[in-house]
Amino acid sequence: MKFLLTTIILLTLFSCNNGANKAVEGEAKNPVIFADVPDMSMIRVGDTYYMSSTTMHMSPGVPIMKSNDLVNWEIVSYAYETLDDVDELNLENGKNAYGGGSWASCLRYHNGTYYVSTFAGVTGTTYIYSTNDIENGTWEEIKFHPSYHDHTIFFDDDGKTYMIWGVGRLNIVELKDDLSGIVEGSERVLIENASAPAGDNIGLQAEGSQLFKVDGKYYLFNITWPRGGMRTVIIHRADNLNGPWVGQVALQDRGIAQGGMIDTPEGDWYAYLFRDYGSVGRIPYLVPVTWEDGWPVLGVDGVVPDTLNLPASKGLIPGIVASDDFSREAGEPDLPLVWQWNHNPDNSLWNVNGEEGYLRLTTGRIDNTLPEAKNTLTQRTIGPVSTGETYIDVSNMKEGDAAGLTLLQQKYGWVGVKYEEESKYISMVTSQSGTEEEVERIPLEGENIYLKATCDFTDLKDVANFYYSLDGEEWHKIGSELQMQYTMPHFMGYRFGLFNFATKETGGYVDFDYFNIKIL
DSSP, rough: OOOOOOOOOOOOOOOOOOOOOOOOOSSSEESOOOOOSSEEEEETTTTTEEEOOOOOOOSSSEEEESSSHHHHHHEEEEEOOOOSSSSHHOOOTTTTTTTOSSSSEEEEEEEEEEEEEEEEETEEEEEEEESTTTTTTEEEEEEEESSSOOOOEEEESSSOOOEEEEEEEEEEEEEEEEEESSSTTEEEEEOOOTTGGGOOOOOEEEEEEEEEETTEEEEEEEEEEEEEEEEEEEEEEEESSSSOEEEEEEOOOOEEEEEEEEEEEEEEEOEEEEEEEEOOEEEEEEEEEEEETEEESBTTTTBSSSSSSSSSOSTTEEEEEEEOOOOOOOOOOOOTTTTTSSOOOOGGGEEEETTTTTTEEEEBBSSGGGGOOOOOOEEEEEEEEEEEEEEOOOOOOOTEEEEEEEEHHHSSSEEEEEEEEEEEEEEEEETTTSSSSEEEEEEEESSSSEEEEEEEGGGGGOOOEEEEEEESOEEEEEEEEOOOOOOOOOOOOOOEEEEEEEOOSSSSSEEEEEEEEEEO
């Protein structure tokens, strides 16, 4: 039976302030996206904006988002389907890429071609993707060694192409004309100590380079973190790429930092930055920019305003997250772009029956815990409060199988069904303590179950609860409250996930009738 789903969009983007904040008159509110969209890189082509971001080990990867107003965004493509074929990205041989994969992409437009460059420590490789059609085209890949950390790719007016990268000491190298590697002997130090404008007592050295050229001058954005302070925006300026470079602190406000700047067709300027905000992840802010004496000045009296003179947000559904009834018209893709697999999927073990409207996940190997499992299908969680709900048919599970709905991070929780000793149980499982444990189980008499997870990120509350229902109307809480935590080993905001894995024998499958996400 296919259920008609109604998505409720009641999104009020909160403003978090640790002091007086002189707001700009307008309709848009910060953060502009209350979800995990870190390491943004942004361009404007005509009156259209495009943005890339980091999703690391997820597949497909490096999401490309589109906006006409800098506030309302939708995912329109990905730079790659799979980053590379290695054990870590494939979840094979006990290896994984949690906290790894591709980081900090750089999006650029040059001579009619779109470029996205990124890097991966897990493969030791730098990747450059290019296309003439950023929304519908095929991306071509170039890759080479080594892996240039947090680099910016830059097409200069002299026809040469450069990469700037590094931590603390920033380096520059010229690329070959076809971008297939570096020009031998071109590597040199660009800035010896890019953290220096923030003082001597630095914890996180300057990184996250993004280079821009405005009115003949070069502007290099970086982030650094003074000990006892907060994430800080540093900008260096030079009249020549070879220097000398002069740097200054550009913003210190609530740790909102790392990104770059963009102009509007009307000539207004904004910095795009993000803020670490607990378990939901790293969330984007827009910061008005004015110009004084050839320097970009970020914020209003040094503060990131709560409101912006930009159009109001229409909500993040369906552009960033979306409900899915798994019904498909002819020619539609099996999965909308809001979905990403946790690591590279095994495409032989999943399918979408678009006519009947379900997603089938089939087990193909033995795993012990959820983070090891292949083919977990994920979407971002959304603040301030969001819920994910699904309905599954578990009649074809095999002994030892576990399937359901998760909130995925290192300290994950899930609600689902276990099949053990020829009986099925509704189960709530958590790794809150650092090891996986089943908190509660209830016998399941039927073959179908409704599952729901709710997460509350309001004021860094970071709590989640799990529910089940036998009829879709009366819901029962199960297990314990999950205290969500953003951990560095996973380095990603919590994700809703649909999963099915085997602990004893393979070949069992479950059918997910829908996934419904609501923002409250």
